[in-house]
Amino acid sequence: MKIFIPTPLRVYAAGKDTLEVNAATVSGALDELTRTFPDLRKHLFTGEGKLRAFVNVYLNDEDVRYLPQKEATAVSAADTLSIIPSIAGGTGRPGGTGRPGEGAFGAAVKIRPKCLIHIEE
Amino acid sequence: MSALQRAVSDLRLTRAVYEAIRAHGEETYPHECCGALLGNSVQGSSWRIVAAVRAGNTRTDSAHNRYQISPAELVKIEREARRDGLSIAGFYHSHPDHPAQWSQTDFAEAHWLGCSYVITAVDLGKATVTNSFLLAGTTEEDKRFEPQKIEVVETDEPTRASSGARLESKEA
Structure with a gap:
């Protein structure tokens, strides 16, 4: 199989994105991978x-x-066996209402632009 | 040395990808959007992102300040990327009415070492600042976010890169 x-684990797997293994169970496949x-x-x-x-x-x-048998x-x-680290996050801000114009604690949010754009000819 | 082996300081996006992730944040406002960034590592350079794939935010219980991509959806995204010869190089999400800086929640939930986490601030429904952070380090114990420069190019052709706009993100 x-x-x-x-992606993040390929550096520990000689850069490979796939490994073909002979195994009878999921556990056996993972064992062969880590061997x-x-x-x-x-x-x-x-x-x-x-x-x-x-x-x-x-x-x-x-x-x-x-x-059932994990x-x-x-x-x-x-x-095929796919290894996928989880992906999640968010502002996690306390008290955010999700209403337009209201940030943490319901206060109006002003964001100062922080981008510099250079057009190269 | 490949992008997988070293700290990447630049993230190159096509303009289409750059605009798409910002538009996604505006569309889902006041909720957070999320998605995956697909590309290839570039020898002697960094990730070159050529596609952004929208994903559903499974945190419907708290979508204004949380996002999560279903692992099942990620498996499908990864499978299709592989068919196209691409890798998942990072992820993007929005911060509605919140700065484009990583949060403690972002950090705690970040596990894709060597990949980019792109955050767009959406202020009153309008995308403002877009920043990128590399999840650097070698383990969960020493991981850290490092700011990256975002380079926006008109196409994904390397020879055209110099004619593109360069956008520098800055840390707060």
């Missing part, structure tokens, strides 16, 4: 050997965490 390696590229282990797993909370692993289109799920050669 193919394991797709996300091939040992530096990946600390980025994927906690010290206790569990997948880090922000690391999502998808077997084809299914989140492995929600599969990482013990059987895989075939035609399957």
